[in-house]
Amino acid sequence: MQLSSLQPLFDRPGPWATVYVDPAQNDESGAKRRELSVREACRTLEDEGADAATVEAVRDALTRMTPAEDPAGRVIFAAGGDVVLSHRLSRPPQRQIVSWAPLPRLTPLLELAGQDPVCLVAYIDRTGADFELRGAAGPQDAGQVEGQRHPVHRTASSDWSERHFQLKVENTWEHNADEIAKALSAAYGECGADLVVLAGDPRERPAVYERLPDAVRQVTVQTEHGGRAAGSSSPALEEAVEQARHRHGHRRVEEALDRFRAGRAGADRPTDAVEGVPALVEAAREHRIDTLLVRPGGPDLGRETWVGAAPDQVAVRRTDAQTLGESEPTPVRADDALLRAAAVTAADVLVVPASDEDGNDPDVPIGGLGALLRWSYEPTPA
Incomplete structure (x- = not known):
């Protein structure tokens, strides 16, 4: 998936309200469930500290959704009192996802809308x-x-x-x-x-x-x-x-995984692929990510990283982010930080399955995050 269509999400500061919702069935009981889900989403945003104008913008957008127009649901991204972007989903979310965070919540979008080829x-x-x-x-x-x-x-x-x-x-x-x-x-x-x-x-x-x-x-x-x-x-x-x-x-996906397995660092040779948050953060800072691989459910996706205003100001530790020129870095999820960095450097993003059809390699990439690189480099000695 190319993230260029999501550029409006990276052109303005947060925090961001992100809501993934299924509009339910087009009948009386469905209308009641939609009303309850809108109320629940807005209450969650308020509890997490969202400002009143942004909550109201989300409420209005969710209220206007219909099963006829969005049969599988929609995701709403809002900040500063405006709905900045909304995107139709190709598969309904298994549950409503609501987030108020410094960066937009993008990984569910990869699963629910982004993987199907155009x-x-x-x-x-x-x-x-x-x-x-x-x-x-x-x-x-x-x-x-x-x-x-x-x-x-x-x-x-x-x-x-x-x-x-x-x-x-x-x-x-x-x-x-x-x-x-x-x-x-x-x-x-x-x-x-x-x-x-x-x-x-x-x-x-x-x-x-x-x-x-x-x-x-x-x-x-x-x-x-x-x-x-x-x-x-x-x-x-x-x-x-x-x-x-x-x-x-x-x-x-299979071709990307084959390249990833072949390109991971050996003991004494350059690498074309990396995995793990520290190596990915370093690659993101240097704009070396060609294809970001995301395995939903991997433990590294929710790992804390620190970011600044610029997408390549990303670090594993707060003090590292400060050395990049950001005096007040913000803690965010690793997947959100890396997806933002991938988007602004025109990197591709692929969702990889938890295991292949034969049940092999259930942990590739390790931790759930990996990348194919734009050029080889010598890995830093441990």
Whole structure:
């Protein structure tokens, strides 16, 4: 997950109110539960010291939530009397999470909204394509491209003039495949998708695939289901898209864990990966984190660290933070501090499972926090 969309959370000081809530069912009993959950969340914020203006902003945002708009729930981030950001969840939280803290509470967001890859679906026919972005926010229009419309249909005649016409038809197909591939590559670069799914015409679809740049083709899959024509969507297409997203996400985590296992420090060699809060804090200060690995439930996530106003002012001890130029450092959770540092340095973040599908390596990374680094370095002698 890239955290660039969360930048507003790091552009202003806290403290922050963070509330993860499930809007319950759209019926009378659900409405009563929503009312009680809003009241409980606001009471918790008040008990933890939140100011009245911020509590009221959270209350208003939660009251306006509906199961129809947010079927899996939503997270609210508020500070200084304003709701700074809210984000739709793709999975409902098992329980309501309420926090009043110096930094926004982000780890639950990684689990509930951030891990699912964003998919760019291209609905292709022989005249063009429509693009649709699939992510946690639901389907979104991502543009279209129109190629040449004539001629696009061949005839069954073997007459010389007809064969000449058929050649022109095939030239049109080839031209349109080029145009679709170029437009699709541009859309992929602009929208920040993680993978591409091609659906539609069985002849034009593979022609588009072959014309994609290598970097795009490596994250592209094809499906025989669905198409560009109105009404051609189907449950089979929806299943194909979701399977592609799941496989991509699983493969990405496995590749990252393989790199992490191979890159951890040996006794006498440079390291490409680190784990444990002290090593991660050092890497964050030096902007060396390329991918932050977070294993929910790990004991290091809630470990105390100290931070200053700048995201790279992070330390294991209060006195260390003061030497970085922060006279009044603040104690925060390690995961909150490292996620803020990762976000402002454009690092990626991956949630890793407590164990793989075979039950191996349940403690990788040790403590629940690790990182792949942007460059190797010699580990500091103990």
